[in-house]
Structure formats: structure tokens, C-alpha cells
Amino acid sequence: MKLFASCTAVIALASSAFGQIAIDGSVDADYGNPKASQSCHTGFGNATDGVKSFANGSELNAGWVKVDAAGGYLYIFLSGNMESNFNKLELFVDCVAGEGQNTLLSTNPDVDFNGLNKLAGTKFDADFAPDFYVTTTLGGTPTTQYANIAQLLTAGGGVGAYIGNGVFANSSSNNLLDDQTYGCQLSINNSNKDGVSGDSANPGSGCGVATGIEIKIPLVLTGWSSGDIKVMAFINGGGHDYASNQVLGSLPAGSGNLGGNGTGGWDGSTHVDFTAIAGNQYFSTADADTCAACFGDLDDSGxxxxxxxxxxxxxxxxxxxxxxxxxxxxxxxxxxxxxxxxxxxxxxx
Ligand SMILES: [Ca+2]
Ligand SMILES: [Ca+2]
Ligand SMILES: [Ca+2]
Ligand SMILES: [Ca+2]
CATH class of the missing domain: 1.10.1330 (Type 1 dockerin domain)
Structure with missing residues (x-):
């Protein structure tokens, strides 16, 4: 527990300018504009219910990443929905230069029924080597969100943990997964009905959705000390074994579900090669804002x-x-x- 042991000091830190961010599944003004947006229709169901606690589809519409160095927290917001059927969000954070796993090893911590190690062999884009992992899921009655975290050390091993659950009191309430051990907080607001569609011919845009998955992580857990932070997220099947086409940074428009092997195949694990897919399947604090582009400025003249x-x-x-x-x-x-x-x-x- 060498790294995780110091987290109580972080929890005790005074709130900073980012104290205005409430972990409730709604994007806050302090996040600014997103760094990534979805251009691919969802192959895991277009969410149409409009209920906070429940969704009949999964989509990742846009991604925000904010570092509050003074307060000691990393904030990540993914607008969209998670289907309430125990599909998984796979979230990777690259926050230590020169360390981490560009290709996931099979010797990572056993979290979520060893789900992380079902991703062994996943190859990220060349300049993305994550050092920290979060997975979350929801389902059941009453609807309940669960989450796990793990280190991704360059040589494998390290520490991982189940960090608890956040129950929805009713379909219109907010939930909060408030991890008292490590100081993480997560929430989901599943009420989005906009964003991308389920139609590959008319995918729509991931911009303009302000509800979804919100995550607050003590920076000390991640190993970050300075520099940019990169994030990569995708929706996976309930067994961590069949990747959707909802990835941020986005897959090319029109892409199908990735499955286990990147082309829709299933073999019991997820080991997609993201270097074989055009574009960066990650986003960074250093990236230009997206979704803030001038609407209608087709010739980019300003x-x-x-x-x-x-x-x-x-x-x-x-x-x-x-x-x-x-x-x-x-x-x-x-x-x-x-x-x-x-x-x-x-x-x-
Ligand atoms: Ca919020
Ligand atoms: Ca790294
Ligand atoms: Ca949608
Ligand atoms: Ca790529």
C-alpha cells in the first residue's frame, strides 16, 4: 500500500477554487469546454429514457479533464450515458511521463473480478501510457453504481481496490459514490437524450450534452506531480470483454463496435490495438477546446x-x-x- 497510504492527507486539504465542482453527474462551469467530443454513432444503444438513474443505452458524448493542483484533485467528466445493465466504463489516466503501460500487462491488480486483466494486450496510441485505472458500472434495483481503481505501474503489480457504491434513492435523485478510504467520488446522471444517435449515417454530434459520468480522484493516488494529464475512456461489455465504439478521443465516424480484437470479434477479452485506428484515442489537458468552435464558421475564418x-x-x-x-x-x-x-x-x- 505504498502509494495509497498517503491519501488521508489529501482528503484533509482545504477546498480550493475548484470547490465549486459538485460531484453530481452535471458539468460545472469550472470545467470549461470539453477537450474531446464524439463523432461516432453509438453501437451500444442510443439513450432515450431521460431518467437520472437509468439508461437504455451507452454513449460517450464529450470529455473534460481538469487538474486542481492546489486542491489536490483530478476531475474528469464524460457526458452521455451508461446503460444500466452493468456495462463497464474503462478509464485510463496517463499522468506520469516516461512511466505506465502503453500495452496493458496481464499482471495488474485483481479488481472487479479480475476485469482489468481481461484488457491485457490492449495497445494504446504511441504517446499514451496510462498510470492509473478507474472502472465503473451500474445496474440492479435500486440502481446502484460501483467502482474500482488500480495503479498501472510500468512493470505491473501495484495496488488496486474496490471503492464502494452509490445508490439512487429514486429515478430522479442524484447518486454519490463517496469513497471514504481513498477519497474518490463518482456520480452518474443518466438523463441525457441528446448527443450522438444510434444511426451510423446520421451520427449527430457529441457536443451540447451537460450530464453524464463525473469522477473526482485525489492526485496523490495517480502519481502525478506536474505536467499534462491525458485521459482515454471507452464503454466495454459487462465482462470487460467486448468494447463498444464509444471511445474518447473518438473513433472515426462510422466505426462499428470494436469487440475484443478491434474489428467486432469476441474471444473473451478486450485487446484492441488503438495504433491501428486513425486519430488519437485519448485527450489531454493540453488539447485545444472542442465544442466551443464557432458554430457556422465553415471556412474557419473566425x-x-x-x-x-x-x-x-x-x-x-x-x-x-x-x-x-x-x-x-x-x-x-x-x-x-x-x-x-x-x-x-x-x-x-
Ligand atoms: Ca458536477
Ligand atoms: Ca505514463
Ligand atoms: Ca444520444
Ligand atoms: Ca489511434
Whole structure:
């Protein structure tokens, strides 16, 4: 317990400027804008229930990561939903440069019925080597959230633990998993009905969703001392053995569920090679904000005006997934022109 032993000192630290962040599954102003957003439809069910405690689908719409160095906490927010069927969130934090596991070993701590070690062989993008792992899940009656944490030491081994549960008193209440041993807190608000769709031809956007999975971790648990923090998250099957296509950073639009092997196969474990998938399947505190881009600024000029209307007219007609299809109808038409005209002016206001 060499690393985890010092956590009580962290719990006792006075609150800082980030004291305004409530762990309740709703994004707080202190998070700012997300660092990653979803561009892939969900292959694990589009959530439509609109109930805080329960969801009939899983989607990861956008990701935020905030470090409160003065207060001693890392905050991670993933907007979207977790289906209430014990599907798993797999969350990896790369917070120590030169350490960690670019390919997950099979000798990590036995947490969640050895679920972490079912991910052995998972290969992350080249500059992502996580040092810390969180998994959470929910289901049952009353709906209850559970979580586990583990170190990901460069040579394997290390410490992991079950950190408790957070029960929903009723379908419209907030839950809180309040871990008194290590100081972690988690909550889920499953009421989102927006974000990405379940339709690969019209995936929609992950931007604009402000509820989902919220996690607060004492920095001392992670081994962080300075520098950027990178996060990678995906929704996995209930046995940690079949990855969905809900990954942040996002898979390319149109991607199917990854399954165990990256192409939808099942063999009892998850060992996807993310270097074989275009783009970065992680996001960083150092990344530019996303979802704050100027709506309607199709030519990236920094303002919305006639140049954007001209670009839009070039794509006029049926054009699913086109950037100019601002309202996501599948057609670039008068509705999109109207949205541009409504947004006319300089960005950043
Ligand atoms: Ca919150
Ligand atoms: Ca690392
Ligand atoms: Ca959705
Ligand atoms: Ca990749």
C-alpha cells in the first residue's frame, strides 16, 4: 500500500477554487469546454429514457479533464450515458511521463473480478501510457453504481481496490459514490437524450450534452506531480470483454463496435490495438477546446458571414455528415442557411 497510504492527507486539504465542482453527474462551469467530443454513432444503444438513474443505452458524448493542483484533485467528466445493465466504463489516466503501460500487462491488480486483466494486450496510441485505472458500472434495483481503481505501474503489480457504491434513492435523485478510504467520488446522471444517435449515417454530434459520468480522484493516488494529464475512456461489455465504439478521443465516424480484437470479434477479452485506428484515442489537458468552435464558421475564418454561406451552397442538396449540414437533417438546405444567418458575426462572443 505504498502509494495509497498517503491519501488521508489529501482528503484533509482545504477546498480550493475548484470547490465549486459538485460531484453530481452535471458539468460545472469550472470545467470549461470539453477537450474531446464524439463523432461516432453509438453501437451500444442510443439513450432515450431521460431518467437520472437509468439508461437504455451507452454513449460517450464529450470529455473534460481538469487538474486542481492546489486542491489536490483530478476531475474528469464524460457526458452521455451508461446503460444500466452493468456495462463497464474503462478509464485510463496517463499522468506520469516516461512511466505506465502503453500495452496493458496481464499482471495488474485483481479488481472487479479480475476485469482489468481481461484488457491485457490492449495497445494504446504511441504517446499514451496510462498510470492509473478507474472502472465503473451500474445496474440492479435500486440502481446502484460501483467502482474500482488500480495503479498501472510500468512493470505491473501495484495496488488496486474496490471503492464502494452509490445508490439512487429514486429515478430522479442524484447518486454519490463517496469513497471514504481513498477519497474518490463518482456520480452518474443518466438523463441525457441528446448527443450522438444510434444511426451510423446520421451520427449527430457529441457536443451540447451537460450530464453524464463525473469522477473526482485525489492526485496523490495517480502519481502525478506536474505536467499534462491525458485521459482515454471507452464503454466495454459487462465482462470487460467486448468494447463498444464509444471511445474518447473518438473513433472515426462510422466505426462499428470494436469487440475484443478491434474489428467486432469476441474471444473473451478486450485487446484492441488503438495504433491501428486513425486519430488519437485519448485527450489531454493540453488539447485545444472542442465544442466551443464557432458554430457556422465553415471556412474557419473566425467569423460567420458570406464566405460560410458560399461554402454551404457548394454542398446544397442531400449531404449526410457534411460539415455544412449544421442541423443534421441529412440535407444541406435552407434550414442550414438560416442557422448561418442567425450566427452571423465574429466568433468567441
Ligand atoms: Ca458536477
Ligand atoms: Ca505514463
Ligand atoms: Ca444520444
Ligand atoms: Ca489511434
Amino acid at each position: 467569423d460567420v458571414g458570406s464566405g460560410d454561406v458560399a461554402l454551404l451552397l457548394l454542398d446544397y442538396g442531400p449531404c449526410p455528415n457534411c460539415p455544412a449540414d449544421l442541423d443534421g437533417s441529412g440535407n444541406v438546405d435552407f434550414g442550414d442557411v438560416a442557422l448561418v444567418l442567425l450566427s452571423t458575426g465574429p466568433c468567441g462572443g
